Amino acid sequence: MTEDFKMLILKGLSETIEMVAISGFIALLIGMPLGIILVVTKKGHILEHEKLNKVLAAVVNAIRSLPSIILIVVLLPLARLIVGTTLGMKAAIVPISIGIAPFLARIIETSIEEVQWGKIEAALAVGAKPFQIILKVLIPEALPSLVRGITISIISIIEFTAVAGAIGAGGLGSLAIRFGYERFRKDIMIATVVLLICLVQLIQFSGDHISRYINKKRYKFD
Amino acid sequence: MISIRNLSKTFSTPKGDIQVLKDINLEVEKGDIFGIIGFSGAGKSTMIRCLNRLEEPTSGTVVIGDKNITDMNKDELREARKKIGIIFQDFNLFDSMTVYENVAFPLEISGYSKEKIKNRVGEILDLVDLNDKVDSYPAQLSGGQKQRVGIARALANKPDVLLSDEATSALDPQTTYSILELLRDINKKLNLTILLITHELDVVKYICNNMAVIEEGKIVEVGSTDSIFLNPKSDTAKKFVKIMRNLSINSHCPGGEVI
Numbered sequence: 234m235t236e237d238f239k240m241l242i243l244k245g246l247s248e249t250i251e252m253v254a255i256s257g258f259i260a261l262l263i264g265m266p267l268g269i270i271l272v273v274t275k276k277g278h279i280l281e282h283e284k285l286n287k288v289l290a291a292v293v294n295a296i297r298s299l300p301s302i303i304l305i306v307v308l309l310p311l312a313r314l315i316v317g318t319t320l321g322m323k324a325a326i327v328p329i330s331i332g333i334a335p336f337l338a339r340i341i342e343t344s345i346e347e348v349q350w351g352k353i354e355a356a357l358a359v360g361a362k363p364f365q366i367i368l369k370v371l372i373p374e375a376l377p378s379l380v381r382g383i384t385i386s387i388i389s390i391i392e393f394t395a396v397a398g399a400i401g402a403g404g405l406g407s408l409a410i411r412f413g414y415e416r417f418r419k420d421i422m423i424a425t426v427v428l429l430i431c432l433v434q435l436i437q438f439s440g441d442h443i444s445r446y447i448n449k450k451r452y453k454f455d
Numbered sequence: 456m457i458s459i460r461n462l463s464k465t466f467s468t469p470k471g472d473i474q475v476l477k478d479i480n481l482e483v484e485k486g487d488i489f490g491i492i493g494f495s496g497a498g499k500s501t502m503i504r505c506l507n508r509l510e511e512p513t514s515g516t517v518v519i520g521d522k523n524i525t526d527m528n529k530d531e532l533r534e535a536r537k538k539i540g541i542i543f544q545d546f547n548l549f550d551s552m553t554v555y556e557n558v559a560f561p562l563e564i565s566g567y568s569k570e571k572i573k574n575r576v577g578e579i580l581d582l583v584d585l586n587d588k589v590d591s592y593p594a595q596l597s598g599g600q601k602q603r604v605g606i607a608r609a610l611a612n613k614p615d616v617l618l619s620d621e622a623t624s625a626l627d628p629q630t631t632y633s634i635l636e637l638l639r640d641i642n643k644k645l646n647l648t649i650l651l652i653t654h655e656l657d658v659v660k661y662i663c664n665n666m667a668v669i670e671e672g673k674i675v676e677v678g679s680t681d682s683i684f685l686n687p688k689s690d691t692a693k694k695f696v697k698i699m700r701n702l703s704i705n706s707h708c709p710g711g712e713v714i
Binding site: 360451 | 536539565
């Protein structure tokens with residue numbers, strides 16, 4: 234195994250992990266409130282506002298209609314505006330966060346919607362305010378399902394970073410393209426594939442584990 | 456204590472309007488246990504949910520204590536709801552919270568101190584006899600225990616009235632009686648007014664002093680439970696009494712029928 238191989242792979246891996254962590258965090262900051270707003274502003278819900286709901290749903294759908302590679306290119310000017318460059322990992326974080334946020338919002342919407350209406354009514358009936366219901370009832374009740382949804386989203390981010398890698402974002406995706414594909418480095422190609430598989434397995438395993446832990450705590454029988 | 460005047464409720468559906476409550480008038484005295492009985496679809500659930508406006512009445516007024524519930528804006532309604540307990544057929548407990556946290560929830564959102572909440576929760580859990588289950592989650596409880604938590608949660612804010620929306624309908628007969636005993640006990644100890652709806656005549660007969668019969672969204676009969684049992688006037692009341700007699704005769708002489 235050559236030095237450059239080790240260095241390239243380690244750099245790629247750490248870049249991918251960094252991109253996933255930062256853009257996942259930003260996407261969660263945008264997607265979580267967005268997903269919750271998409272639920273609670275529906276007709277008859279605790280913060281009913283049909284106009285806002287329709288506008289947000291349309292924006293979410295619009296962003297989700299674009300294939301990831303196109304979204305990345307379209308959002309490059311925005312990346313330049315925010316981080317000052319259209320190249321490298323920093324620039325990629327902007328389109329990845331914005332690309333994943335609507336996907337995450339839809340997944341969170343689905344999880345939050347699973348909370349039985351009766352529980353919301355029970356909270357309303359004791360005089361809870363909408364924000365108290367969101368924080369103390371909707372999110373905790375949906376938590377196992379939210380964790381599973383967020384896990385899926387993180388895996389989608391890995392996929393996104395690989396696409397971003399194709400236009401110079403760095404990470405394992407760009408390694409696979411620049412070295413594995415363009416320079417016929419079979420060893421790097423195989424290594425990136427193996428690492429990506431391991432990474433996804435690890436994330437899925439952790440997500441399942443956390444979700445199961447919460448459920449076990451709530452539903453175990455003495 | 457509870458005064459319902461000309462209460463109506465109409466649901467608009469694509470197929471047209473459906474009037475589920477038609478000009479309901481009813482008075483419930485303080486400290487009474489009052490039962491409303493009706494067959495499925497008679498509108499009883501909608502009616503009881505109109506009292507704390509989980510369902511918005513189309514017209515009419517509801518006065519509980521000295522407060523006109525139907526006149527209130529959202530903030531006033533939120534405050535008023537703290538004094539109107541409600542328990543549900545499906546319990547509607549929070550699965551993410553322990554028994555303690557479920558009962559503490561109404562107090563937490565009212566902003567009481569931790570110390571006060573702890574005392575109050577202990578007090579109510581004593582009352583409903585669940586002090587050994589504080590750290591259990593709802594999924595670990597039996598149906599009867601779940602409803603006890605529901606009752607404890609409804610009583611946390613020391614309400615003036617307790618509404619019971621088919622609270623025993625999901626329980627077996629024996630558990631039903633233990634819950635009814637508990638309600639009677641609470642009624643006596645706290646002088647709490649209880650309004651319950653049910654489709655089980657047994658329930659009304661067991662704990663209600665007074666009752667009303669609801670039929671297709673209208674109150675067709677009101678009176679003391681004894682008088683309605685002895686002399687049912689409306690069709691629904693007659694049917695209920697007949698079914699009950701048949702059932703009790705059947706249990707003594709299987710296959711028997713009242714002629």
